[in-house]
Amino acid sequence: MYFSSSPLGVALASTLLAAVAQAQTYQRFGTCPTLGCVIPPDQQDFLAGQYFDIRVEIHAPINGSEATNGVPDENFSLTIAKAGGRAKTVSEYFESEEPELETWDFSYYEDLFAEDADTPSVVNVASKAWRRVALYEPGDYVATLTYNGTEQTVAHWHVRDIEHVRKTKNVLLFIGDGMTTNMITAARLIGHKSINGRYQSTMAMDKFPVLGHQMTHSIDTFITDSANSATALYSGHKSTVNALGVYADTSPDPFDDPKFESVAEIFHRMYGGHIGLVSTAFIADATPAAFTAHTRDRGEYGAVIDSMIHGTINYTWTNWDGPDVIFGGGAENFCSPEVGGETYMDLDYYQIFADAGYNLVYNATALEATPSDEKTLGIFSVGNMAKWLDRNVYKDNLNGNEAAPNCEGGDANNQPGLKEMTLKAIDILNSRAGDKGWFIMSEAASVDKMMHVLDYDRALGELLELDDTIKHSIEHLKELDVFKETLILVTADHGHGFDVFGSVDTHYLKAQDNDRDKRRAVGQYEKSGHSQYINTGELRYSDSNFPSNWDPRYTLAQGFGANPDRVEDYQVNKDGPRVPATNITGFDEDDYFANPEDSPNGGGITYNGTLPVSADQGVHSLTDVTVFAMGPCQELFGGVYNSIDVFFKMAECLGLSDVPDKGHGGHGHGWGGKGKGRNWGKVGGDGKGYEHYGEGKPRYGGKGGWNQGGRKREFKKRNGYH
Amino acid sequence: MYFSSSPLGVALASTLLAAVAQAQTYQRFGTCPTLGCVIPPDQQDFLAGQYFDIRVEIHAPINGSEATNGVPDENFSLTIAKAGGRAKTVSEYFESEEPELETWDFSYYEDLFAEDADTPSVVNVASKAWRRVALYEPGDYVATLTYNGTEQTVAHWHVRDIEHVRKTKNVLLFIGDGMTTNMITAARLIGHKSINGRYQSTMAMDKFPVLGHQMTHSIDTFITDSANSATALYSGHKSTVNALGVYADTSPDPFDDPKFESVAEIFHRMYGGHIGLVSTAFIADATPAAFTAHTRDRGEYGAVIDSMIHGTINYTWTNWDGPDVIFGGGAENFCSPEVGGETYMDLDYYQIFADAGYNLVYNATALEATPSDEKTLGIFSVGNMAKWLDRNVYKDNLNGNEAAPNCEGGDANNQPGLKEMTLKAIDILNSRAGDKGWFIMSEAASVDKMMHVLDYDRALGELLELDDTIKHSIEHLKELDVFKETLILVTADHGHGFDVFGSVDTHYLKAQDNDRDKRRAVGQYEKSGHSQYINTGELRYSDSNFPSNWDPRYTLAQGFGANPDRVEDYQVNKDGPRVPATNITGFDEDDYFANPEDSPNGGGITYNGTLPVSADQGVHSLTDVTVFAMGPCQELFGGVYNSIDVFFKMAECLGLSDVPDKGHGGHGHGWGGKGKGRNWGKVGGDGKGYEHYGEGKPRYGGKGGWNQGGRKREFKKRNGYH
Known part of the structure; x- marks a missing residue:
């Protein structure tokens, strides 16, 4: 517009090729x-x-x-x-x-x-x-x-020279996927009342005694996805975008990449520790998947689900007999293909879990009623679970979702929230684990998923639900008298470049007839005012801290550095999650424009995006994310460290460091104790009877497309979420 | 573009007026x-x-x-x-x-x-x-x-029930103005080398043992400026945008608003503690000003400077005899009006400081040579000081700055950096304070100032300079053998909604001929790559961690939710700080557009802003900011708290809580001790001989414009920075 660019084109390209070995973004390996x-x-x-x-x-x-x-x-x-x-x-x-x-x-x-x-x-x-x-x-x-x-x-x-002393019986790990300090601050603003600069209540996270920051970057790029960031948190090894529990190699087979053990696998192997996985995502998604899956391609959802119950079967690996609890969405990776399931080997995984002794539940009512002494698989929807805002405020949006977990096209309109799933998981793990202890991961997945689609209201709703879950989990651990032997962690796997920069007078915005005038509705500094989300309106959610009015006149001016073309009206999307960008008829399918339907309240401002036009949503950001710690070993988690250190600190606290004995009689520390022989540095020589030894049959031998030469793989994407 | 707006206009306005008492952004008070x-x-x-x-x-x-x-x-x-x-x-x-x-x-x-x-x-x-x-x-x-x-x-x-026990002799408080976790992460990326996901060195801040988050909001709005956020940090009282050391009232007089004492004033009053103020801003700017100034209007720069040496003279207040050190820019508030100074009462403040026994220095050479046993005023430029990037890399930009601190129009091309100023301040305070102890505030002001103008490179350069200053200050405290009796804090006063979301292939960007194609140059996730700032190039800065190449082919895709119209070429601005938006001839002076000169490297992408068109720069954001703590009382600073708590924690550590004796013999704790009588709850009755008592003569009695009715004040702005 104001500049003249110099189209250097092919001539520039060819002169540059000599230097591309140093190019940092397009890597050979x-x-x-x-x-x-x-x-x-x-x-x-x-x-x-x-x-x-x-x-x-x-x-x-x-x-x-x-x-x-x-x-x-x-x-x-x-x-x-x-x-x-x-x-x-x-x-x-x-x-x-x-x-x-x-x-x-x-x-x-x-x-x-x-x-x-x-x-x-x-x-x-x-x-x-x-x-x-x-x-x-x-x-x-x-x-x-x-x-x-x-x-x-x-x-x-x-x-690492980490002492083999177990200091905690249990670990309760909360992950707010994509959650940053900026988002926690915004959630506090809309969920908690303030009088003259003093909050009358604060977040459960705010009450944690120890705070850390962890660096989320990948092993080979500075922006991570959720697969390799979860891998780093669980295994102490950073990896590559889309990889779960492995270092990426360049081979076409997505299952032969070099693996490493996760905290869940080690804990289960060393102590018989019990595992629980809870997520509001489809349960084959990266954050729950990274505990048991070992694959270059997070998109192999069927195989991910299989790994949850069978572990790694194509190579010699840690024995595994399934978590006590799996709660989440993603019915499509369990249902029989006859009803549209997309499962590993076209099998019925509901049946496989049932045959393995799992109790199966499919809705909130059944979850509440189910006994606490059985292994339980709870799958509550096809795809990602419904959002807090739709389950609690705009409830009509659940009608017609056709997400019933039997995959038969009915609605999933009786879904539990993260709180209900997590409290039940604690009950089950606590009753089943005995002295062995448990490890539960509870993920607020849609903080990330809703930030991706710039649906700030739903994202903050998910974050407040996570916080509410943390609050009630702490209370429940105290009721069960296991609070003092449970390390509670809250962290994230990466950020989104979100922040709030003022308020928006949505009435004024709508009343203007051009984008430049509309921008005047943004109130900065002394005109940012108070939050109207909590001070007015009639919505009440039992004893919890959520906005009482999601649709005030004065909303938040908020946003992103990274975004597709979009229309901002800065108001809640009452009809369900936002779709910020769409294809326009007549253009390429990878050429996204602001969604003309994305200003349901009328009068939004149109912005061009900062991302490639092939992006239909926002992307992850660089920022360090927070670690909140409470309980045994909390002191390990202060300060600034790398994401991999979260694994090493958890491992230290759980006593997972299998260092040689120093002449004082074996590893009888902590809960459950243990005694075993070990040959240092020897393949498979730990004296236990593993079912699988030696090179097993590759699980995915000749699957179409994977054994062909060339690395231009098409990784499966689900709604394009990372 | 894709929507039709509904211009409701005056009809809507009138129906809304009945409800505006609840309006949150335009407040009566x-x-x-x-x-x-x-x-x-x-x-x-x-x-x-x-x-x-x-x-x-x-x-x-x-x-x-x-x-x-x-x-x-x-x-x-x-x-x-x-x-x-x-x-x-x-x-x-x-x-x-x-x-x-x-x-x-x-x-x-x-x-x-x-x-x-x-x-x-x-x-x-x-x-x-x-x-x-x-x-x-x-x-x-x-x-x-x-x-x-x-x-x-x-x-x-x-x-607050805080024990009167002094636990630290000294406090060294670093403030990265506007600095967020996101920026620290980005600075680490460009300043520190990483191999396979492991940093080979880390930030000095990363090594602090204790981490906290503080909430920055104002007393009456959720977005703060630097005046009232500094006030909260130093005094434990949140205030209103533009207010320093006072609660805002509605009167027209900017000097009669209700005051409260700052940590510097209390420390000096109770212990005779010595104070040092260091900033890369003009020294009358909000962050240094908030220690001694008590005014509704941060724009009263002349009066702010007067308060630094004379304290509050218009009302009975804490006795004050000036800091030992004042280092920064802002010569215009010292120089005689004859050479263009804009000073309080048109006086020559260089002369006033000299008369009060201050040693005066005006450039880096003199600063280095100046003795460490005298009170010292060092003013090194008109306005804000030069940026690290210009002082160290693009040095020609200092030529022609006409910022010589004598205000006579010469260049200030021998300016010290934050490190040189802070190390000298430590020397002076340490030699002068004796057993009384000292409190130094050292501000990296232009993290904020350069983020305001979206000049990410300069902002991150300032942040790295701050980190380098912290590193060398810790070493220096150890050399002086006072490290163990010095509480070191690093925090910020507010954020900017900045983050990095990928890399940019600047060659590719320039070679495309339209904005949509240019956006393809942004590399997300697996295409974000490594930082090229540190791996290539030849620049070396002694033993410190700064980029070795500020102008690599692959730069950072970074940005803001809050911005004016702008052109992004994602390359360093080699000619000096960025000017993102300008007036266009023929439009109002408050109608800013993307600066046509703001893509000096050619080929940038034009974006419309998210702020009112009257904004020519970015604005502050909501996010909690980090507190890093090391030294005595460090354990007080973990977790999440309000900005005012930073004051209470510092006050606790310095033993400033003047609670009644509990029958064990006075307040002889800590360094320097003290003994005094006190009448609880009595005006001015603390038994000390104050120079000023009773209602003094208002300093600014009949100044034009201020005693007129009406509150539509024009607060002075300097470059519009907050």
């Missing part, structure tokens, strides 16, 4: 800047005794900026040495057989110019993988890959 | 929803012994939605009672004379419709003020105003 790749890569930390896989890849690009002769060296070797010790080959070190050589190829674009020109770079790969190894002795290790004769890639690994 | 007003208002907390003023106002609107007969009741009475005690008149309670009745009128608009129609509501006021009182006994108090016969307004006050 994010964890490997050289042609010899060790996974786990450099700078990784491990919990003592935590199982993991090792993979080596040798890359031979056949074209592009790093072109070689295209023949990857197959005579590479990998050695491992503990600091000060002798280097041994990896097979020698772990007393395992030398694995078979694997080969494949993949392709990628070096930058956007290359993508526009459709000139992919193709890479041939030679690889080996060592499965289920573990390091027990704390300290530094060096893994050295030698290839192409004298080329070397060195990976520094570190086993 | 924010702390007083009724017609009888007590200040301090309901819900206020006090430190025991903290001086404050009381004001009562009776309002009689003559028109508008609350119209009365227009005659305010002059026979009102105010009583005070301690919980369980007998109510006494305020004059009786504090053994003071009954003050004289004051009257005035003011006007305001009830909402935007009224402002458009220029139909102000006018209010007649009757008022009394009781000056410099204090409450000493911890507990609850009730102030009851009776007016119009039987109408009552009740204010609940609370004196």
